[in-house]
Amino acid sequence: xxxxxxxxxxxxxxxxxxxxxxxxxxxxxxxxxxxxxxxxxxxxxxxxxxxxxxxxxxxxxxxxxxxxxxxxxxxxxxxxxxxxxxxxxxxxxxxxxxxxxxxxxxxxxxxxxxxxxxxxxxxxxxxxxxxxxxxxxxxxxxxxxxxxxxxxxxxxxxxxxxxxxxxxxxxxxxxxxxxxxxxxxxxxxxxxxxxxxxxxxxxxxxxxxxxxxxxxxxxxxxxxxxxxxxxxxxxxxxxxxxxxxxxxxxxxxxxxxxxxxxxxxxxxxxxxxxxxxxxxxxxxxxxxxxxxxxxxxxxxxxxxxxxxxxxxxxxxxxxxxxxxxxxxxxxxxxx
Numbered sequence: 371x372x373x374x375x376x377x378x379x380x381x382x383x384x385x386x387x388x389x390x391x392x393x394x395x396x397x398x399x400x401x402x403x404x405x406x407x408x409x410x411x412x413x414x415x416x417x418x419x420x421x422x423x424x425x426x427x428x429x430x431x432x433x434x435x436x437x438x439x440x441x442x443x444x445x446x447x448x449x450x451x452x453x454x455x456x457x458x459x460x461x462x463x464x465x466x467x468x469x470x471x472x473x474x475x476x477x478x479x480x481x482x483x484x485x486x487x488x489x490x491x492x493x494x495x496x497x498x499x500x501x502x503x504x505x506x507x508x509x510x511x512x513x514x515x516x517x518x519x520x521x522x523x524x525x526x527x528x529x530x531x532x533x534x535x536x537x538x539x540x541x542x543x544x545x546x547x548x549x550x551x552x553x554x555x556x557x558x559x560x561x562x563x564x565x566x567x568x569x570x571x572x573x574x575x576x577x578x579x580x581x582x583x584x585x586x587x588x589x590x591x592x593x594x595x596x597x598x599x600x601x602x603x604x605x606x607x608x609x610x611x612x613x614x615x616x617x618x619x620x621x622x623x624x625x626x627x628x629x630x631x632x633x634x635x636x637x638x639x640x641x642x643x644x645x646x647x648x649x650x651x652x653x654x655x656x657x658x659x660x661x662x663x664x665x666x667x668x669x670x671x672x673x674x675x676x677x678x679x680x681x682x683x684x685x686x687x688x689x690x691x692x693x694x695x696x697x698x699x700x701x702x703x704x705x
Contacts, residue, residue, distance in 0.1 A: 379422045386517040403444050417454030425460035436490040447479050465497035470513040472531035488512050500579050502547045522575040529568040539565050550576040581618040588685035589625035594677040598627045606631050608691040621688035637699050643689045645676045
């Protein structure tokens with residue numbers, strides 16, 4: 371078993387947030403408890419105070435055998451972030467899963483040898499599904515989630531921990547974990563107004579993360595067009611999400627590095643039904659005429675002749691998605 375190193379946890383948190391496309395700035399010199407950061411992406415920005423410990427097995431003669439807990443050390447009480455958010459997190463190394471606890475339930479003096487508990491079932495549900503709410507024995511709503519959900523948890527932390535106020539709302543939130551594709555307008559109509567946005571955002575993120583994990587795993591984290599890894603690879607939809615025939619199934623996905631993802635979306639490159647990589651010669655000539663062709667030769671040289679192909683046949687791009695996408699994007703000669 372790997373030895374727990376508490377000083378690895380802030381780095382893991384920062385990695386999870388930046389991998390999701392957010393920028394992180396320290397609000398003060400880094401330390402373990404608490405460390406304070408500002409995260410921003412687009413028009414959204416949050417100041418966040420974070421307390422984090424490893425989750426360890428806490429079962430014993432007087433406690434449930436399936437209990438995990440954070441043993442709180444070095445803190446007499448939790449301080450709330452002024453004009454910001456405060457997170458209390460546990461990290462389950464075995465499943466690469468965080469557990470988030472409600473600051474409103476832990477705002478007083480912590481007392482002697484304090485700890486906060488969660489059941490193993492919640493952690494395992496999050497490991498399997500990416501996200502799982504859990505009602506603790508004291509009626510606190512804990513949220514277990516995979517690390518790629520961390521930024522979304524921050525965006526919705528205050529709302530998520532209030533879902534215990536309504537049995538109906540909580541049942542819908544549980545459904546997000548197990549059946550995110552079934553969260554539609556009809557289901558959302560049953561949710562209390564303050565929580566509709568949270569349910570919709572969480573369901574979308576769970577679906578997106580599932581798609582991303584499947585596609586990157588199918589391509590071993592390699593860009594289909596150039597083979598680059600370096601953790602700079604996205605999961606791109608072949609047929610855009612907005613299209614009525616688009617799906618989150620792996621055959622509608624491509625693993626693409628940031629450069630080739632942009633190039634694919636802009637129509638500079640594509641693939642055909644033979645899995646050949648094509649470039650848009652007319653667009654290249656236009657760029658040359660506009661004197662915006664710097665790096666074009668190297669760009670074309672780095673393209674593979676055929677894409678990196680997933681070993682599993684069922685994971686490979688489906689011809690129907692390729693053809694429909696190429697028609698949509700104006701590739702008249704691609705087939």
